[in-house]
Amino acid sequence: MGMDYWQQRIDDFWESAQGKDAAALRAELGILLEPAIPAGHAAFELASLHDYLGEEVQAIPLYKTALDSGTLSRAKRSEASIQLGSSLRNIGEPALAAKALNEVDPDDPLYADAQAFLALALFDAGEESAALKTALAALAPTLQQYAGPVRRYAQELEDCRPPKNR
Template identity: 50%
Template sequence: MQALVAERAEDDPDALYEWASVHDYLGKEQEAVPLYRAALDRGLSEPRGAQGMVQLANSLRNAGAPKAVVDLLRNQPSYETTGDAVQTFLALALRDAGRPDETLRVALTALAQTLPLYSRVIANSPQIGRSY
């Protein structure tokens, strides 16, 4: 992979993303984080942009930075490519940050969208209405 990445321009967002993914796969999250950030900053296009955001969040969480994940994902939309992965990793980071009520709120909000009969009941629950 390193040889393939070396064939691309140094600031190529796709190459940076792939190189970050390799580091992630090898359990080198600390090294993957700046590579994901660089890929996203340089305009990583979809569908890799959505995947890069989620993978950056997961690397940050695995590196012990749940607050950084919450800050990163707090206002991120869901993407067709990744579905509710943004909300899933946000909930995990909130849990890691010791914020169980917010964890439940995020998780139930994402889940409510999939419930054919009870989505409105869950979405209108007083526990869901509070912001994080």
């Protein structure tokens, strides 16, 4: 009954979360976050619940605690960085969101996911050209025939930034 056991129970919790009210979700997760779960993982799951319930302000310090714990797997670190970035963006902190999202390495399986949220954060920060460049660069590897030209056009975007009308 090691990590796989409690992680499966947490995964089952998330799979069945839709449609349940906040009180039921809090109670269920409270039971699942048994003392055997490392504190960093517990903080991540609790942050995720706050996030899921639209309580980004409460989620943010818990994501930071989880990331600072040093106990998250690489995959969970990436998830925490993305979810932290999304929460920061949602409360109007796009620069801090971008910093969190840039923590996901290019060789990470969730890199494109992080780049999608980074594009949103850059757009919110008024950096439309950088946002479009980020989105196109993330999209390019998935293109069937025109990846090369799209990459080149994305690269050119930073060279010809239109004036801001703000």
